[in-house]
Amino acid sequence: MPKLYIVATPIGNLEDISARALRILSEADLILCEDTRNTQKILERFEIKKPLLSYHQHSKIQKIDYIIDLLKQDKNLALVSDAGTPGVSDPGNKLIESALKIFPDLEIIPIPGPCALVAAASVCDFSMDKFLFLGFPPVKNKRKKYFEEILASKYPVIFYESTYRIIKSLGEIAVLEKNSGKIRQIVVCRELTKKFETIYRGPVEKIIKELEEGVVKGEFVVVVGPSDKSDMGEVID
Numbered sequence: 001m002p003k004l005y006i007v008a009t010p011i012g013n014l015e016d017i018s019a020r021a022l023r024i025l026s027e028a029d030l031i032l033c034e035d036t037r038n039t040q041k042i043l044e045r046f047e048i049k050k051p052l053l054s055y056h057q058h059s060k061i062q063k064i065d066y067i068i069d070l071l072k073q074d075k076n077l078a079l080v081s082d083a084g085t086p087g088v089s090d091p092g093n094k095l096i097e098s099a100l101k102i103f104p105d106l107e108i109i110p111i112p113g114p115c116a117l118v119a120a121a122s123v124c125d126f127s128m129d130k131f132l133f134l135g136f137p138p139v140k141n142k143r144k145k146y147f148e149e150i151l152a153s154k155y156p157v158i159f160y161e162s163t164y165r166i167i168k169s170l171g172e173i174a175v176l177e178k179n180s181g182k183i184r185q186i187v188v189c190r191e192l193t194k195k196f197e198t199i200y201r202g203p204v205e206k207i208i209k210e211l212e213e214g215v216v217k218g219e220f221v222v223v224v225g226p227s228d229k230s231d232m233g234e235v236i237d
């Protein structure tokens with residue numbers, strides 16, 4: 001039975017790749033990746049020579065069929081994404097769903113490693129024993145509902161955001177907070193594991209000000225925490 005390895009890769013710092021991930025990548029028959037240029041950089045850094053095949057969220061059904069054909073030929077495949085853990089706001093689950101329809105016994109093997117949301121959760125100064133992860137906010141419609149859901153949550157909420165919309169999203173939280181009268185503790189992680197890694201903490205207005213004073217650039221994870229530490233989650237004495 002062929003194997004499909006789901007391999008986590010760094011979210012910035014190449015030193016974060018695991019020894020097991022490197023072994024699996026060098027042993028796989030083929031590596032499925034989002035952007036071959038990104039994955040090629042990792043392979044070159046670790047001197048791994050393997051064929052790459054692009055598989056991304058817009059891949060057509062023919063591509064999935066081709067990948068399934070490879071599995072039929074007993075090829076062992078490794079799936080990586082551009083950064084972090086495949087399947088977490090990244091393509092991957094659709095491929096697994098299609099592959100399992102054809103091979104219900106296919107071994108799907110996770111090779112865990114970096115993940116931006118987990119790295120962000122790990123540096124919070126409030127309990128993250130329980131939390132929600134809501135991926136990216138919608139770009140156009142239903143944004144208000146999305147942020148209302150975050151502020152109504154009894155658990156901390158993590159979401160991903162891009163350079164282009166981070167200030168907009170934090171601004172929308174600020175407006176809704178004013179109406180609710182509860183000011184949340186927020187942690188914004190920028191460029192985790194990279195040269196310009198910065199962690200902003202505090203009420204949303206303070207973070208917006210700090211971001212606007214610097215260069216608003218990079219990748220962001222936002223954690224919306226409690227309005228006071230006994231407000232949500234398990235409190236550790």
Ligand code: SAM
Pocket residue numbers: 011012081083084085086087088089090114115116117159160161162189190191192193194219220221
């Ligand atoms: N699968 C990835 C993971 O395991 O975290 C997430 C992929 S998602 C397409 C990309 C988003 O993750 C970025 O827009 C950003 O919100 C977040 N992200 C990825 N790398 C990051 C980093 N180094 N620092 C902060 N956020 C990051």
